[in-house]
Every structure is written in C-alpha cells, then in structure tokens.
Amino acid sequence: MNNLNLIEKINELKEKRSAIILAHNYQLPEVQDIADFVGDSLELAQISAKTDAKVVVLCGVRFMAETAAMISPKKKILLPDKTAGCPMAEMVSVEKVREMKKQYPKAAVVCYVNSTAEIKAESDICCTSSNALKIVESLKNYKQVIFIPDKYLGHFLSLSSEKEFILANGYCPTHAKISSKLIDELKVKYKDAKVLVHGECTPEIKEKADKVLSTGKMCDYVQNSLKKDFIIATEKEIMHRMKKENPKKNLIQASPLAICPGMKKNNLEKILNVLENMKNEVKVDEKVELKARKCIDRMLLI
Ligand code: 13P
Numbered sequence: 021m022n023n024l025n026l027i028e029k030i031n032e033l034k035e036k037r038s039a040i041i042l043a044h045n046y047q048l049p050e051v052q053d054i055a056d057f058v059g060d061s062l063e064l065a066q067i068s069a070k071t072d073a074k075v076v077v078l079c080g081v082r083f084m085a086e087t088a089a090m091i092s093p094k095k096k097i098l099l100p101d102k103t104a105g106c107p108m109a110e111m112v113s114v115e116k117v118r119e120m121k122k123q124y125p126k127a128a129v130v131c132y133v134n135s136t137a138e139i140k141a142e143s144d145i146c147c148t149s150s151n152a153l154k155i156v157e158s159l160k161n162y163k164q165v166i167f168i169p170d171k172y173l174g175h176f177l178s179l180s181s182e183k184e185f186i187l188a189n190g191y192c193p194t195h196a197k198i199s200s201k202l203i204d205e206l207k208v209k210y211k212d213a214k215v216l217v218h219g220e221c222t223p224e225i226k227e228k229a230d231k232v233l234s235t236g237k238m239c240d241y242v243q244n245s246l247k248k249d250f251i252i253a254t255e256k257e258i259m260h261r262m263k264k265e266n267p268k269k270n271l272i273q274a275s276p277l278a279i280c281p282g283m284k285k286n287n288l289e290k291i292l293n294v295l296e297n298m299k300n301e302v303k304v305d306e307k308v309e310l311k312a313r314k315c316i317d318r319m320l321l322i
C-alpha cells in the first residue's frame with residue numbers, strides 16, 4: 021500500500037474508533053504529518069489527559085505511552101510498535117533507587133519522565149525537560165534532591181538551584197553522540213546563529229548553548245525569535261517540524277549522528293495496524309500504577 025492509501029485508511033479508522041494520533045517531535049516526518057498533535061513529552065501527556073477521544077495512538081516510546089495510560093485510565097493508549105523503548109529509562113533499577121533513598125532519607129526523589137512506571141512508583145514527583153527546574157524549585161521543604169535517571173539533566177538543574185543534588189548514572193545515548201567539536205565548527209561558520217541545546221546533552225555541549233530547552237520549547241523559541249540562523253543540538257527529526265514551521269529560517273542540525281532508534285520504530289503501517297486491530301494497548305500493573313500516578317499527578321498540578 022502506498023503512503024496516500026495508508027493515510028486515507030488511517031483517517032477513516034481514526035474517525036470510526038474515535039481516536040487521535042499524538043506524535044513526539046522525534047517521530048518520522050510521515051508520522052508527524054498525519055498526527056493531530058506533534059509535541060514534547062509534557063505536551064503529549066497533557067493532551068492525552070485532556071482529550072475526549074477514546075483511543076490515543078501514541079507515536080513515541082514506551083514511557084510516554086505508559087505515562088498517558090496512567091493519567092488516562094479510561095482511554096485506550098496504543099503504541100504502534102510495542103518494542104519502541106528509551107534506553108535511558110532502563111538505566112536505573114528499583115534496587116538502586118531504594119539504596120539511594122536509604123542513604124539520603126531526607127531527600128526528595130525527582131524522576132525524569134524518561135523512566136519506567138516502576139521507577140516512578142519509587143519517586144515523589146516527576147518532571148520533563150520542559151518543567152524540570154520549576155518542579156525542583158517547588159519542593160520548598162527539601163534541601164536535597166535525588167534526581168533519576170538522567171545525570172546530565174540533573175547536573176544542569178543543580179547549577180541553577182541551591183539544593184544539593186544526588187545524581188543517578190543514566191544518560192541518553194543519542195544526545196551523548198553530539199560532538200562539541202562539530203558545534204565549534206558550526207559556530208565559526210554561522211557566527212550569528214543561536215545555539216539551542218536539549219537538556220539531555222552533556223555539560224560540555226550545554227556550555228556552548230545560548231538556550232537549554234525541551235524539544236517543544238526549542239520549536240517555540242525558533243518561531244518567536246527574530247534571528248535567522250539556529251544550530252539545533254537534539255535528535256534529527258525535530259528538524260522536520262522546525263523547517264515546516266519556519267521555511268525562511270536557516271536551521272542547522274548540530275549532529276547527523278543524533279538519531280534515536282526507539283523513536284524510529286513507529287511508522288504508518290504500524291499505526292494503521294493498531295487502529296485496525298486495536299492491539300498494543302499499553303497498561304501498567306495496578307499496584308505500580310497506584311503509586312506512579314501520584315508522582316505524575318503531582319507534576320501536572322504544578
Ligand atoms: P522532550 O520532553 O524535550 O520532548 O524530550 C523527550 C526526550 O526523550 C528527549 O530525548
């Protein structure tokens with residue numbers, strides 16, 4: 021089936037099932053193009069909670085679908101490819117978090133949304149790259165923060181906060197591939213460019229940033245800025261959305277290597293397949309969900 025036929029069938033089924041399609045900013049261009057909404061982790065969670073649709077096809081990775089499933093228990097959350105995962109989400113174990121909590125009993129546990137439901141169940145509050153500092157600063161009664169799993173985002177937050185940070189050892193392998201030498205070269209070539217860097221990049225890359233932002237806020241920044249040139253240090257596919265929204269701006273990808281394999285697993289065939297067969301529903305174990313949901317709900321209230 022060609023893409024036009026696939027799109028037609030997807031749209032027919034979307035109506036029949038009362039479904040919406042949400043896509044993360046790193047999804048393949050053809051997936052972004054058929055989505056009802058394209059955005060960052062926080063935006064996808066907020067929309068899946070608010071929508072009246074009965075079915076949400078979540079084109080992203082598993083932790084995003086799990087988050088949506090926990091905050092919208094009455095909706096069916098379908099992940100087009102069941103194996104679409106985020107390696108960072110698996111980089112800290114429940115045992116490790118319990119050990120850290122034992123060692124720092126007075127610390128609040130803040131977990132980045134890129135984590136499993138089991139890890140969220142061990143945490144006090146969740147955050148995304150878009151709201152992380154606001155979440156940390158909302159913890160007025162805590163002087164210490166255990167931040168899991170992203171050590172680079174945690175380190176960045178610690179630079180703007182008075183609190184003591186205890187960091188886990190996780191990181192994003194995709195963002196770790198962005199080379200600082202390449203950014204230096206691009207900065208020489210495009211002297212007037214603004215450098216936008218994702219919070220998951222290494223501290224060395226962040227030192228070169230004009231702004232450290234979530235994927236959604238990067239898109240907003242480019243749209244609202246009067247500047248023409250931008251060096252974008254995050255996953256490749258965000259360039260599709262940015263170029264569509266800003267056809268006259270000069271958008272330069274900081275690294276051709278920054279490709280997230282998990283995000284590339286969803287495609288039009290798989291979206292059609294889940295809508296046809298209503299399969300790959302993402303559900304979280306009830307006991308885990310009860311605790312993990314609190315951690316997400318607290319974030320959504322702030
Ligand atoms: P955002 O919330 O900024 O979209 O980030 C999600 C993610 O996984 C980035 O690697």
Ligand code: SF4
Nearest residue numbers: 106107108192194280
């Ligand atoms: Fe996970 Fe990195 Fe992919 Fe984001 S880009 S989903 S953090 S592996």
